[in-house]
Amino acid sequence: DTGVSQDPRHKITKRGQNVTFRCDPISEHNRLYWYRQTLGQGPEFLTYFQNEAQLEKSRLLSDRFSAERPKGSFSTLEIQRTEQGDSAMYLCASSKHRQVNTGELFFGEGSRLTVL
Amino acid sequence: LAKTTQPISMDSYEGQEVNITCSHNNIATNDYITWYQQFPSQGPRFIIQGYKTKVTNEVASLFIPADRKSSTLSLPRVSLSDTAVYYCLVGLFNNAGNMLTFGGGTRLMVKP
Numbered sequence: 001d002t003g004v005s006q007d008p009r010h011k012i013t014k015r016g017q018n019v020t021f022r023c024d025p026i027s028e029h030n031r032l033y034w035y036r037q038t039l040g041q042g043p044e045f046l047t048y049f050q051n052e053a054q055l056e057k058s059r060l061l062s063d064r065f066s067a068e069r070p071k072g073s074f075s076t077l078e079i080q081r082t083e084q085g086d087s088a089m090y091l092c093a094s095s096k097h098r099q100v101n102t103g104e105l106f107f108g109e110g111s112r113l114t115v116l
Numbered sequence: 117l118a119k120t121t122q123p124i125s126m127d128s129y130e131g132q133e134v135n136i137t138c139s140h141n142n143i144a145t146n147d148y149i150t151w152y153q154q155f156p157s158q159g160p161r162f163i164i165q166g167y168k169t170k171v172t173n174e175v176a177s178l179f180i181p182a183d184r185k186s187s188t189l190s191l192p193r194v195s196l197s198d199t200a201v202y203y204c205l206v207g208l209f210n211n212a213g214n215m216l217t218f219g220g221g222t223r224l225m226v227k228p
Binding site: 004035041042043044045089091092093104105106107108109110112 | 150152157158159160161162165203218219220221
């Protein structure tokens, strides 16, 4: 399978704990995106990388959230001191940067976080 | 950022054609229109994309009028497996980092 893969698929944690999600994009894609989705809502943009550079962060990405893409390949999203409001599906997507980026994103299956 | 407006939900029956319209009044000149499909507990999946007029692929057709302030996703002869949420996105990534924004989507229920 050469699609976007995310790990873990499900994570249950207690409030105050730290969690980390990993995303492996499609190998030739140099752009990687993180979205968050709550029940009944559309995905909300969090941040994106071009290669290893984090180019934009949403105001939704509080100080407790940090994302990295150290070698321009896989990425991690860490949430520190989790809160119940962090419970959501965290989606990763990738795309290949072109002269004109038309917005065709390839999404992974998501990592569902439940904070108790 | 161009914002989109879609119906919250639609019902249809197997074998019917379904048309979902998305309004995007402040679409920018360089923006493309992209539609995604999402099943429960899965990530969104790209369906179709267009800039103007009509685009057709093996899954759907996309109709875009000349003013580009709206677009219509057409699903021919839907089946039960087409029950999903459909998102219309308008936007373009560029070096300045403009982001694509997902709206609330349209929840399509296909009945037997």
